[in-house]
Amino acid sequence: MNLPEYFLADLPKEAALSPALLMEACVTLKRNRESYLLRRTTDQIIRTLAGVAGEWLRAENRFRKLALVHGPTMLGFSRETLARGLDGFFGELTTEKFHAWIEQEFGDARRLDQLCSTEVEQQTSRAGIAHGPELLVHIAAGNIPNPTLMSMVLGLLTRSAQFVKCARGMTLLPRLFAHSIYEYDPKLAACIEMAEWRGGNLALEEVLFAESDCVTATGSDEALAAIKTRLPHRVRFLGYGHRVSFGYVAAEVLTEHNARKVIARAADDVTAWDQLGCLSPHVIYVQSGGHSSAEEFARRLADELAKRETIEPRGGAAQEIAAYIASCRAIYELRAANSASTHVWKSNDSTAWTVVFEADARFQLSCCHRFIYVKSAAGIGDVIHNADSVRAQVSSVGIAVPEHRAGDIATQLARWGATRVCPLGQMQNPPLMWRHDGRPALGDLVTWTDWEQ
Amino acid sequence: MTSELSIFAARLREQISTWSKGLSRDSIFLDSHLLRNADIEFNGFALMLFNLQIACNEPYRKLCIARGVNPSDVSHWTQIPTLPTAAFKEFEMTCLPKEQRTRVFHSSGTIGQRPSRHFHNAESLAVYEASLWPWFQENCRLLMADCRLLSLTPPAGEVMYSSLVHMFDYARQKLGADESSFVGRVGSDGVWTMDFDAALAELTRESSKSLFVVGTAFSFVHLLDELVARNLRLKLSAGSCVLETGGYKGRSRTMPKPELHALIMDRFGITSQSIICEYGMSELSSQAYQSLKSGGTFHFPPWTRARVISPETNREVDDGQTGILSIVDLSNVFSVMAIQTGDLAMRRSDGFELLGRAAMSEPRGCSLTAA
Numbered sequence: 037m038n039l040p041e042y043f044l045a046d047l048p049k050e051a052a053l054s055p056a057l058l059m060e061a062c063v064t065l066k067r068n069r070e071s072y073l074l075r076r077t078t079d080q081i082i083r084t085l086a087g088v089a090g091e092w093l094r095a096e097n098r099f100r101k102l103a104l105v106h107g108p109t110m111l112g113f114s115r116e117t118l119a120r121g122l123d124g125f126f127g128e129l130t131t132e133k134f135h136a137w138i139e140q141e142f143g144d145a146r147r148l149d150q151l152c153s154t155e156v157e158q159q160t161s162r163a164g165i166a167h168g169p170e171l172l173v174h175i176a177a178g179n180i181p182n183p184t185l186m187s188m189v190l191g192l193l194t195r196s197a198q199f200v201k202c203a204r205g206m207t208l209l210p211r212l213f214a215h216s217i218y219e220y221d222p223k224l225a226a227c228i229e230m231a232e233w234r235g236g237n238l239a240l241e242e243v244l245f246a247e248s249d250c251v252t253a254t255g256s257d258e259a260l261a262a263i264k265t266r267l268p269h270r271v272r273f274l275g276y277g278h279r280v281s282f283g284y285v286a287a288e289v290l291t292e293h294n295a296r297k298v299i300a301r302a303a304d305d306v307t308a309w310d311q312l313g314c315l316s317p318h319v320i321y322v323q324s325g326g327h328s329s330a331e332e333f334a335r336r337l338a339d340e341l342a343k344r345e346t347i348e349p350r351g352g353a354a355q356e357i358a359a360y361i362a363s364c365r366a367i368y369e370l371r372a373a374n375s376a377s378t379h380v381w382k383s384n385d386s387t388a389w390t391v392v393f394e395a396d397a398r399f400q401l402s403c404c405h406r407f408i409y410v411k412s413a414a415g416i417g418d419v420i421h422n423a424d425s426v427r428a429q430v431s432s433v434g435i436a437v438p439e440h441r442a443g444d445i446a447t448q449l450a451r452w453g454a455t456r457v458c459p460l461g462q463m464q465n466p467p468l469m470w471r472h473d474g475r476p477a478l479g480d481l482v483t484w485t486d487w488e489q
Numbered sequence: 490m491t492s493e494l495s496i497f498a499a500r501l502r503e504q505i506s507t508w509s510k511g512l513s514r515d516s517i518f519l520d521s522h523l524l525r526n527a528d529i530e531f532n533g534f535a536l537m538l539f540n541l542q543i544a545c546n547e548p549y550r551k552l553c554i555a556r557g558v559n560p561s562d563v564s565h566w567t568q569i570p571t572l573p574t575a576a577f578k579e580f581e582m583t584c585l586p587k588e589q590r591t592r593v594f595h596s597s598g599t600i601g602q603r604p605s606r607h608f609h610n611a612e613s614l615a616v617y618e619a620s621l622w623p624w625f626q627e628n629c630r631l632l633m634a635d636c637r638l639l640s641l642t643p644p645a646g647e648v649m650y651s652s653l654v655h656m657f658d659y660a661r662q663k664l665g666a667d668e669s670s671f672v673g674r675v676g677s678d679g680v681w682t683m684d685f686d687a688a689l690a691e692l693t694r695e696s697s698k699s700l701f702v703v704g705t706a707f708s709f710v711h712l713l714d715e716l717v718a719r720n721l722r723l724k725l726s727a728g729s730c731v732l733e734t735g736g737y738k739g740r741s742r743t744m745p746k747p748e749l750h751a752l753i754m755d756r757f758g759i760t761s762q763s764i765i766c767e768y769g770m771s772e773l774s775s776q777a778y779q780s781l782k783s784g785g786t787f788h789f790p791p792w793t794r795a796r797v798i799s800p801e802t803n804r805e806v807d808d809g810q811t812g813i814l815s816i817v818d819l820s821n822v823f824s825v826m827a828i829q830t831g832d833l834a835m836r837r838s839d840g841f842e843l844l845g846r847a848a849m850s851e852p853r854g855c856s857l858t859a860a
Contacts, residue, residue, distance in 0.1 A: 355800070356833055356845075359813045362800035363831050366573035370580070373555035374548050386801050 037102055039215055044231035045207045053231055055243045058199075061229045062247040065197035066171055072223035073195045078148045081192055082134040084221045089129035091216060092122060099216040103209060108351065110208045111181065113310060116348035121309055121464070125182045128468040129189065137469045138193070141478040142166055148194065151487050161489045166482035168194020169249035169272065175235065175263060176210070177254035178203030180309040183276070184210050186477075187252055192217075192224060194481045199244060200230035207232045235259060238266075245271060250481060252276070274480055276473055279314035279431035280401065283460050284419055284445070285333065286437040287326025295328050295336070298436045301461025302333075302408075303340040305434055306389075308464035310350050311404045315432045315456075315463050318402040319423075321413040330412035331379060334393035337410060338381030341389040350388045350406050361387040361403050368392050399423040416445050420452045427453050431473060434460040491823075494541050494584055498612050498822045501534060501792070502619045505820070508791045509623035527791055534792075534819050535566035538826055545584040548576070549825050566794065567805070571815050571829040574772045577605035584823045585610055594652035594771040607652070607771045613823040614655075617774045620820035621656050622663055624790040628778035629701075629732065629765060636728070638669035639691045641683060641704030641712060647675050652771045653734065657703050668698070673708065683708060685715045692723055692757075699728030702757070705735040709753060710744055716756045724758035731759065734767040768843060772828055774820035777841075786840035793818040797836040798829070811835045811844060 039046055044053065044061065091097045100122065107118040139145045143154040151163040172191045176184040184200065188210065191198035200210055210230055218225035233240060235255070241263075245251065250272040253263050260275035267273055283305060289298055305317050320337070322330035353361070365387075371378040377395035389406040397411045399422055413419045423430065433454045437445050446457040455474030456466065471477065508527065540560055543550045553560070553570050563569060574596075576582055583590065585608050592614060595604035609617065638661050642651070645658035654671075661669045672688040673681050692700070702725075704712075709731075716723070731753055744752075750764050768787050769776035775793040779785055789795050796805050797812040806812045814834040817827050833844040 355811050358800035359831075359833050362803075362813060363573060363575070363829070366571075366829055367575045367579070369555065370548065370552050370573065370576050373551040374580070385803070 037106060042218055043214055043229060045211050053233060053240055055239050058240055058243045062171060065227060065229055068226040069197035073227045082131055084224055085129055085189060085192060086131045088216050088220050089126040092126040099212045103212050106208055113351040114349045117310060121182060124465045125185060133468045140469050141476050163487045165485050168196040168482055170197060171248045172196035172198045173244050173248040173251045174200045175253035176200060176202050178206045179312045181209035183254055185213050188213060190477055190481060193478060197227045202230055202232045204232060204234055278429060280426050280429050281315050281317050281432040281463055282423060283317045283320040283434040284416060285320060285322045287323040288438045289436045290326045290328040292327060299336050299340050302337055303344055304461045305463040306406055306408045307344050307348055311406050313464055317434060317463060319399055319409040319411055321411055321419045323415055324412045330410055331393045334391050334410035338391040345383060345388050353387055353405050357405055358387045361405060361407055364403050365390055397422040399426050416448055430454050432456040432458055432463050434458055434463040436460040491584060494822055495612055497538060497541060498616050501819055502616060505619050505792050512623060512627045532566050535817060538819060539563060539569045542584060542825055546825060548580045566817050569827045571827040572825045573829045574831055577607060577772050578603045582824050583608040593650060595650040596771045605771050607824060616820045616822050618659055620775045624776060625660055636666060636699045636701045637696060638664060638666035639700055639702045640671040641673055641708035642671060643673035643675050643681060644671035683711055688712055700725050701730050703732040706733050706749060709733050709749060713752045713756055722756055729759055730763045732765045732767055734769060773816060773818045775818045786837040786842050788840045792820060795841050797834050797841055806836050808836050808838060814841060
């Protein structure tokens with residue numbers, strides 16, 4: 037790719053990382069933060085981030101072009117899927133949204149710059165300022181790239197020096213993002229470092245953890261638990277574990293006129309990042325009793341996924357994944373051959389997409405990679421009952437319901453434990469202000485100084 | 490219809506006996522004329538059995554119809570639709586009427602999952618035994634001299650549902666290894682454990698006979714852990730051998746095969762030449778062995794054919810490529826002979842190399858357990 041060697045992740049593969057090298061990198065990062073990042077105002081940082089994001093949205097941007105050229109082989113997503121994912125992510129990074137976000141989290145857009153007060157604080161003669169950690173370490177996951185880019189944005193906003201430990205083979209986008217920041221503002225980029233190694237390298241991680249003030253990690257619950265036990269007591273830990281999501285379509289929205297649109301939205305969610313993120317649906321529940329049955333919905337969703345494959349193909353699946361999909365398909369085909377309560381639609385000569393309709397409404401984890409279950413449910417109460425086995429892991433519920441019932445349905449889902457309810461079709465496009473797994477993403481990073489006047 | 494299957498079973502046993510005679514000469518693999526004849530014969534048997542099985546196995550027949558397979562259009566065994574092994578968990582995949590099912594083999598299965606059920610009667614067990622013995626003999630013949638058998642599994646009487654133990658027990662009878670012992674035990678939770686003291690007593694017993702230690706990979710891991718804990722290094726008598734089989738399935742810490750073999754060599758005092766790997770499952774009636782002469786690839790006997798199928802295209806892969814292992818086992822007379830396993834394999838000449846499990850889990854729910 038011919039990128040200059042600004043980051044450890046740019047070094048040739050043979051260059052060995054050592055604890056000493058990491059220690060040196062941490063010292064440099066902290067020094068650069070002191071010299072550059074702490075002197076920036078929030079407005080300046082936001083301007084840089086929004087500017088970089090705007091660049092990424094332009095078709096001729098060289099970093100975007102590199103991502104789309106190398107992404108399919110290096111990350112396993114088609115060019116079209118990557119382009120859609122990048123547009124969704126960078127489209128959110130606007131000045132207005134950044135300001136609104138900080139205000140949402142801290143009650144005042146200046147909160148990271150100076151002591152200030154909300155109306156309530158003024159009434160009680162108080163003011164406050166929020167500080168980010170000095171060195172923020174991100175242990176990134178390997179499934180989709182957006183969360184890592186988001187972590188980097190968070191760290192810049194809180195004026196933290198950052199070390200991003202990328203998952204194996206997943207450095208491409210964080211690297212390109214970091215280089216694009218470098219091009220725009222080299223001093224900001226000098227407060228970011230990144231490298232790639234197989235998680236669990238105790239010697240390297242020990243140095244990193246000892247130097248850090250806060251560690252964020254995305255991965256399996258087991259991986260998070262293992263990291264947590266190895267952190268020094270004073271280090272704050274933010275773990276984002278395994279989450280699952282699903283969709284719900286109310287009977288009333290499946291009118292002849294509307295059904296096509298709803299099905300297209302469901303397909304948007306299944307195809308986005310090839311269904312690999314925590315926000316991607318495993319199951320779409322379709323309420324029975326409407327104009328179109330769940331089985332009919334599944335058939336039409338299959339048609340739509342076939343169409344999508346021609347314009348936004350799925351990325352290549354590793355052999356064991358393809359074999360897993362083939363094994364799952366085989367058993368559902370056998371069930372379908374022997375009962376009307378199961379039906380399978382699938383791509384021919386590939387594992388590119390699969391739709392399984394099952395009368396059994398119990399929540400089912402999908403193989404992902406565009407393998408979606410469609411199940412029938414009597415209503416949202418029935419869905420909640422059938423998904424109760426994954427209650428503690430539920431992230432997003434994408435809904436397509438009549439407007440007048442949306443508030444009630446969202447309330448039921450909220451009381452049950454879902455941390456995000458969004459329109460179907462937007463499941464993999466959380467807004468910037470999204471509370472990640474139900475927690476304030478910026479708010480969880482900072483430490484406050486309260487001034488009682 | 491089962492009477493026709495009985496006739497087929499009898500004919501197949503004769504044919505297995507004929508094919509088996511060629512084994513020790515290796516001619517069946519080396520002579521192209523014989524090979525072609527064997528192919529033709531295999532194909533004839535396979536097509537005949539396919540027609541019988543779809544006639545009396547309803548879920549399988551329905552699957553063939555759903556896949557648009559018309560039996561009269563099937564002219565080669567590779568066109569016979571395969572059944573996923575998971576089907577043995579959900580359906581009664583058998584041609585035997587209920588009253589004839591005198592024996593059932595269960596898969597050991599991953600803990601927490603339902604086991605497969607492979608039904609047998611006296612005739613089908615006779616085919617099973619006729620199939621297992623010649624290939625066992627062929628692959629373990631370095632041992633065929635006087636030996637003692639030490640099985641790390643429980644004895645056959647305690648685990649009637651285990652096809653593996655049935656096989657070890659049958660081998661014991663055929664070998665005439667009357668000094669044999671089975672040192673596994675069945676815990677109250679159904680999990681297999683081991684009487685380590687009994688195992689050690691057998692392993693260290695002074696005897697002029699060589700020892701043939703057989704067991705699952707996880708039982709070897711347990712035993713080796715115990716040897717390490719007791720700081721014991723043994724030196725088995727000359728000619729002693731180990732046969733290990735199967736995966737771990739959540740029952741012990743996993744250990745890569747080379748590491749397991751290195752530990753076996755170290756703690757048992759034997760060479761790699763003395764370790765034999767077997768591949769089998771309750772859903773099959775034949776076994777594959779990893780033979781040293783074939784450079785470490787697995788081979789089934791001539792009455793069973795393995796293919797490696799691309800999960801993407803559903804077509805057979807080229808030599809050196811990977812895919813799902815698919816097996817046609819003629820000795821599965823009374824169930825279904827064409828099986829799609831959940832195992833990933835690499836095609837190697839006329840054999841295959843095992844790479845591991847394809848399926849991380851299986852579809853849950855059983856809305857349809859057949860009556």
